[in-house]
Amino acid sequence: MSEFSLELDDDHAQVQKWLHDFAEGVMRPAAHEWDEREETPWPIIEEAAKVGIYSFDFIANAFVDPAGLLMPIINEELCWGDAGIALSILGSTLAVAGIFANGTPEQLMEWAPQCYGSPEKIQLGAFCVSEPDAGSDVSNLRTRAVYDEATDTWTLNGTKTWITNGGIANLHVVVASVDPELRARGQASFVVPGGTPGIRQGQKFQKMGIRASHTAEVILEDCKVPGSCLLGGKQKLDERLARAREGTRSSSQAAMATFEATRPSVGAQAVGIARAAYEYALQYAKERQAFGRAIVENQGIAFKLADMKTAIDAARLLVWRAAWMGATKKPFVAGEGSMSKLFAGETAVWVTEQAIQIMGGYGYVRENPVERWHRDSKIYTIFEGTSEIQRLVIARAISGHRIP
Numbered sequence: 001m002s003e004f005s006l007e008l009d010d011d012h013a014q015v016q017k018w019l020h021d022f023a024e025g026v027m028r029p030a031a032h033e034w035d036e037r038e039e040t041p042w043p044i045i046e047e048a049a050k051v052g053i054y055s056f057d058f059i060a061n062a063f064v065d066p067a068g069l070l071m072p073i074i075n076e077e078l079c080w081g082d083a084g085i086a087l088s089i090l091g092s093t094l095a096v097a098g099i100f101a102n103g104t105p106e107q108l109m110e111w112a113p114q115c116y117g118s119p120e121k122i123q124l125g126a127f128c129v130s131e132p133d134a135g136s137d138v139s140n141l142r143t144r145a146v147y148d149e150a151t152d153t154w155t156l157n158g159t160k161t162w163i164t165n166g167g168i169a170n171l172h173v174v175v176a177s178v179d180p181e182l183r184a185r186g187q188a189s190f191v192v193p194g195g196t197p198g199i200r201q202g203q204k205f206q207k208m209g210i211r212a213s214h215t216a217e218v219i220l221e222d223c224k225v226p227g228s229c230l231l232g233g234k235q236k237l238d239e240r241l242a243r244a245r246e247g248t249r250s251s252s253q254a255a256m257a258t259f260e261a262t263r264p265s266v267g268a269q270a271v272g273i274a275r276a277a278y279e280y281a282l283q284y285a286k287e288r289q290a291f292g293r294a295i296v297e298n299q300g301i302a303f304k305l306a307d308m309k310t311a312i313d314a315a316r317l318l319v320w321r322a323a324w325m326g327a328t329k330k331p332f333v334a335g336e337g338s339m340s341k342l343f344a345g346e347t348a349v350w351v352t353e354q355a356i357q358i359m360g361g362y363g364y365v366r367e368n369p370v371e372r373w374h375r376d377s378k379i380y381t382i383f384e385g386t387s388e389i390q391r392l393v394i395a396r397a398i399s400g401h402r403i404p
């Protein structure tokens, strides 16, 4: 009988320390500059590649961690350093997750390393699902993939929006509809390798936060890829479509399980930002004097900090639970992956706002990082499923009812 423990083992603790040092020594000092520049921080990604953080091997190792904790540890530490830069480093992982979830092992080994390149030649990956008229409602995708049997070629047409690394990535994973009548169950994922004609960047967005992470439209115009770029292969797709036409439910349930398994990583990112803001505000509250004493000696400030720390620790526990459930293949009977992302995202927004309040005017100006952390935190109630969509998933799971 194994003992219950929340203590990190030596391997996890070592990786955490290594990433923390990188976050503190390399990312933190660069964070303000890249937020202001609103550009992909190539030199920092190169640094991450040189030390082995930006590499497929490192991420692959995290994917197969039996405890499931490596992924949340990576995400929390890097986002403690800076969420915008962290998303530039971690954005390629989204594409890898798309390949991992739908591709064959051979496709994973062929395409995933191309999402990273090498320290000498950095490459990026992008995962393209969202469209102007299909964000939360992913069943409504308009991007079409049409197969030509004679040439074994797929032709993709459509517009993707809000895509992290969109248009600057070397490899795009594109989710498209192959049978619009089947809605979500008539979709498939395709790899669009670098250099393929017919794919280009549209508008690049200017954002409120995570501004060091590139977000843009991706436009597909008669973009042709060979049959081998269909993730999972044609036979598996045909079988899945046949099952969907018969009304069998298994494929959409499989997709839901994949989302539940990846959401804790996003929750961990939010925990990292919240922790950064809490630590900064705590230190400030101990140093700042008002009315002849440190402001932390007022219950109004000290209790705020107590609530911030409690919420952050609770968020991390939800994240670790869901990550462990994903790694050990426990069924997400109550939407536990969504719970972790929902609570961590809302916590990050609330904690960073409290941190600004604790710092008064000093929290509101750009020479201190807490206003940036607050701007960065807001995305965690929006992307990878909004807070409302997380509540929908949890509500459906716990009630068993089809809540619209």
Ligand SMILES: Cc1cc2nc3c(=O)[nH]c(=O)nc-3n(C[C@H](O)[C@H](O)[C@H](O)COP(=O)(O)OP(=O)(O)OC[C@H]3O[C@@H](n4cnc5c(N)ncnc54)[C@H](O)[C@@H]3O)c2cc1C
Pocket (backbone or CB within 6 Å): 094, 127, 128, 129, 130, 132, 134, 135, 136, 137, 161, 162, 163, 164, 165, 207, 210, 215, 379, 382, 383, 384, 385, 386, 387, 388, 389, 392, 404
């Ligand atoms: C910076 C950034 C990076 C992103 N990166 C990527 C990426 O790499 N790849 C990718 O594919 N996408 C990406 N996205 C897209 C992101 O996942 C979507 O923005 C998100 O899913 C919400 O979709 P939407 O913006 O269309 O909002 P909508 O779906 O239009 O939602 C608007 C509002 O209505 C609410 N709402 C909608 N339906 C319901 C309902 N049934 N019940 C209750 N409330 C509801 C929502 O919660 C939200 O508050 C990114 C977005 C941003 C901003």
